[in-house]
Amino acid sequence: MWSRKRLDIGWKDLLAGVFHVCFPPVPASVCRRVEALWPAAEQTLACLSVRSGLDLLLGALVLPRGSEVLVSAITIPDVIRIVEHHGLVPAPVDLAPEATAPSIDQWRRAINPATKAILVAHLFGGRVDMEPILDLAQRHGLLVFEDCAQAFAGTTYQGHPRADASMFSFGVIKSSTALGGAVLRVRDESVLERMRQRQTTYPLQSRWRYLQRLIKYAGMKLLACRPICGAFAHACRAIGFDYDRWVNRAARGFPGDALLTQIRRQPSAPLLAVLERRLRNYNVRRWQRHTEKGRTLANLLKKSVSCPGADTVPHTYWVFPVVVDAPKCLMEHLVRAGFDATQGQSLCVVPPPGDRPSSRAVVAEQLLANIIFLPFYPELTATESKRIAEIVLAGTNHKQPA
Numbered sequence: 001m002w003s004r005k006r007l008d009i010g011w012k013d014l015l016a017g018v019f020h021v022c023f024p025p026v027p028a029s030v031c032r033r034v035e036a037l038w039p040a041a042e043q044t045l046a047c048l049s050v051r052s053g054l055d056l057l058l059g060a061l062v063l064p065r066g067s068e069v070l071v072s073a074i075t076i077p078d079v080i081r082i083v084e085h086h087g088l089v090p091a092p093v094d095l096a097p098e099a100t101a102p103s104i105d106q107w108r109r110a111i112n113p114a115t116k117a118i119l120v121a122h123l124f125g126g127r128v129d130m131e132p133i134l135d136l137a138q139r140h141g142l143l144v145f146e147d148c149a150q151a152f153a154g155t156t157y158q159g160h161p162r163a164d165a166s167m168f169s170f171g172v173i174k175s176s177t178a179l180g181g182a183v184l185r186v187r188d189e190s191v192l193e194r195m196r197q198r199q200t201t202y203p204l205q206s207r208w209r210y211l212q213r214l215i216k217y218a219g220m221k222l223l224a225c226r227p228i229c230g231a232f233a234h235a236c237r238a239i240g241f242d243y244d245r246w247v248n249r250a251a252r253g254f255p256g257d258a259l260l261t262q263i264r265r266q267p268s269a270p271l272l273a274v275l276e277r278r279l280r281n282y283n284v285r286r287w288q289r290h291t292e293k294g295r296t297l298a299n300l301l302k303k304s305v306s307c308p309g310a311d312t313v314p315h316t317y318w319v320f321p322v323v324v325d326a327p328k329c330l331m332e333h334l335v336r337a338g339f340d341a342t343q344g345q346s347l348c349v350v351p352p353p354g355d356r357p358s359s360r361a362v363v364a365e366q367l368l369a370n371i372i373f374l375p376f377y378p379e380l381t382a383t384e385s386k387r388i389a390e391i392v393l394a395g396t397n398h399k400q401p402a
């Protein structure tokens, strides 16, 4: 069985992590080394997570209460909670059809006198063109934040120099993961300085906690190996255990309610050391090959199946979603053929502000309701990728009423 997801971290990285837990580097120096890997170190801050960084950013900006932040309609629930926690109103801007981001007209139409900022998410590995959004924001005097959590691509993109903030995540399910960690690029150095000051008041993530993560995700990496993944998935189905929910929960960074206390921590020195190692060893070729595979898959599928954002350029195809009429049915076909697909329970549609129920993001709702993430990662061979395409095409033709 090809598992739904492979953690993008090698055994050697995990071992290096254990080494750094036992012999931790000096926190301030390893932090500076990570920040120096971005174009302007004085505009860069390493954090425990993107959520930690976003919380610091909004805390440092102190926008007037009730200000609106336009958010591309699909993101993770915690991002919305953090925006709200700072007294701001997240307002969804629906996605353009077949796309993974709003069109420039959709952004423009959503602006109103309460709008203070725009939060763009680059979803699924594709990167939306920031230029028109930055121009629009400039005309209206809005801040622009870009959520690059799903779009890390090494040094080929480290945030738009005109964006007010660009956020990169190295959380568990992200590419080049360090099992946590994030890097924020913030244009206004005084804002960044306030964020840095605030972060130094946070408790430090314990390195033993980080060791626990290394062990836990080494276990999950084992479960994702082909022979083990199949046996595990079958065993779960036999006892009626909801493996999908469990994997998604296990792959999420901060479970449960205590979000703010969990994110308001400084990253531990071993975490930063692993992050530095991951950033330095980023394998451009590996992701280029994967991108080619993604384009080929998109070309095979897109005439018959909706592949949201598959034409976005540039794209790493960090994940490969398809949108079909009968997702459950296609998932069964895929499992029978040895591909464990998932419906991706970690994303959500941003709900409309309470006083404007009519501004629901209908396209995004439709998309998430019928989305399937194919197992698609650099380890999947080109041959297997073609086989997935055949099953998806056959599976979607099967969907006539029985």
Ligand SMILES: *Cc1c(COP(=O)(O)O)cnc(C)c1O
Pocket: 048, 049, 050, 051, 052, 075, 076, 079, 121, 147, 149, 150, 168, 169, 170, 171, 172, 174, 181, 182, 253
């Ligand atoms: C993963 C993710 C985040 C959160 O990243 P963390 O570093 O885990 O906080 C934010 N936005 C999107 C779109 C994500 O996929």
